[in-house]
Amino acid sequence: MLKAYKYRIYPTSEQELLINRTIGICRLVYNLALETKIRAWQSAGINLSAYDLIYQLVELKDAYPWMKNIDSQALTAAVKNVDVAFKHFFRGAGYPKFKSKKTGTQSFHCPCNKRKVDLEKSTLTVPKIHDIPIVLSRKFTGKIKTVTISRTPAGRYFASILVDTGEQVPEKPAIRPETAIGIDVGIKSFVATSDGRRFEPNRKLQDNLARLQCLSKRLARKQKGGRNRNKVRLQVARLHETIANQRNDYIHQVTTRLIRDNQTETIVIEDLNVSGMLKNRKLARAVMDVSWGRFFEVLKYKCNWYGRNLVVIDRFDPSSKRCSCCGEINAGLTLADRHWQCRSCDTSHDRDANAAVNILWYGMQQQKADQINTPEGIREEPVESRRLRRAKKQECIQIEDLVPTRI
Numbered sequence: 001m002l003k004a005y006k007y008r009i010y011p012t013s014e015q016e017l018l019i020n021r022t023i024g025i026c027r028l029v030y031n032l033a034l035e036t037k038i039r040a041w042q043s044a045g046i047n048l049s050a051y052d053l054i055y056q057l058v059e060l061k062d063a064y065p066w067m068k069n070i071d072s073q074a075l076t077a078a079v080k081n082v083d084v085a086f087k088h089f090f091r092g093a094g095y096p097k098f099k100s101k102k103t104g105t106q107s108f109h110c111p112c113n114k115r116k117v118d119l120e121k122s123t124l125t126v127p128k129i130h131d132i133p134i135v136l137s138r139k140f141t142g143k144i145k146t147v148t149i150s151r152t153p154a155g156r157y158f159a160s161i162l163v164d165t166g167e168q169v170p171e172k173p174a175i176r177p178e179t180a181i182g183i184d185v186g187i188k189s190f191v192a193t194s195d196g197r198r199f200e201p202n203r204k205l206q207d208n209l210a211r212l213q214c215l216s217k218r219l220a221r222k223q224k225g226g227r228n229r230n231k232v233r234l235q236v237a238r239l240h241e242t243i244a245n246q247r248n249d250y251i252h253q254v255t256t257r258l259i260r261d262n263q264t265e266t267i268v269i270e271d272l273n274v275s276g277m278l279k280n281r282k283l284a285r286a287v288m289d290v291s292w293g294r295f296f297e298v299l300k301y302k303c304n305w306y307g308r309n310l311v312v313i314d315r316f317d318p319s320s321k322r323c324s325c326c327g328e329i330n331a332g333l334t335l336a337d338r339h340w341q342c343r344s345c346d347t348s349h350d351r352d353a354n355a356a357v358n359i360l361w362y363g364m365q366q367q368k369a370d371q372i373n374t375p376e377g378i379r380e381e382p383v384e385s386r387r388l389r390r391a392k393k394q395e396c397i398q399i400e401d402l403v404p405t406r407i
Contacts, residue, residue, distance in 0.1 A: 212239055272315055318358075
């Protein structure tokens with residue numbers, strides 16, 4: 001089982017200079033590889049692979065000898081990230097963009113075997129940079145696969161260590177309605193479960209909004225390029241980082257309480273169109289604050305860690321409008337209606353609690369349909385990838401061209 005451990009590091013001035021230099025050169029190599037790949041396709045229709053771009057690193061190092069002082073594996077990893085970005089694009093993500101030194105978290109990878117964590121001295125060693133002071137808040141056991149050094153906009157440095165623990169992924173039990181719960185996420189209530197539990201809203205940005213507005217006004221008044229502007233910029237970046245840490249901490253608390261429940265073996269959630277909700281200017285800030293995407297991401301990998309089933313229902317199932325008692329659909333329900341009464345059975349419903357019960361019901365119906373459509377409850381084989389289908393189609397075309405047509 002692969003697990004990632006993130007630690008805070010405190011590099012010296014010389015180590016900080018080497019880290020910043022490595023980050024800058026890796027960013028340069030990434031942008032050059034992306035530009036080369038785009039121009040080769042636009043001019044000649046050639047799709048350069050990651051290995052074609054890696055071969056050009058030798059000529060690039062000969063032209064710029066100062067690049068030889070950087071770990072070669074880190075530069076290779078930067079080129080491979082271009083190929084990964086295009087794979088994500090073909091799967092529905094956005095088109096790859098050039099990296100800027102002024103935005104976001106900067107990082108570089110160390111996939112080489114010359115990396116070491118000294119648990120006694122609390123130091124981290126990566127190629128070209130030795131004995132970096134690290135705060136080992138958690139001990140880990142296993143083989144280190146890769147190390148990622150990152151720098152946040154607030155000027156803090158972290159090391160993310162991917163470790164192969166050697167543990168086997170636990171087997172997931174059979175899906176049963178008795179040990180399953182439905183989860184509905186919202187803004188008024190962060191999480192509502194079908195068994196009656198409710199978690200407070202995750203409004204970390206709203207709690208710090210007044211302070212953030214004050215610092216943003218100070219930043220706008222400072223002269224660009226001045227030292228005072230840089231000081232206020234760091235204050236704004238640190239506040240944003242604090243808000244993100246508070247939000248992630250709360251998400252981990254909620255997901256851990258849901259996953260470690262001994263009575264729960266299956267969790268049913270709804271496939272929400274979060275990107276579409278962000279287009280609503282009246283709800284965009286609130287939707288970003290609760291961070292549903294991050295919640296589902298953490299819940300997914302924790303289900304794999306602890307052997308829990310995760311069932312995802314369709315986003316178009318009327319979980320909020322359906323009466324969980326009689327099944328009547330309330331077509332006139334709006335977002336402002338937090339409590340409503342069914343016209344058919346006169347049952348009073350809380351919107352979030354009723355949606356959680358319906359999500360569980362839809363999830364169990366989905367599992368019954370899958371068991372009926374497949375022999376002995378075995379799921380069908382996954383759909384072939386687009387590239388594999390395209391290769392098979394091209395092979396069939398070539399075979400037809402070789403076989404003479406009968407008249």
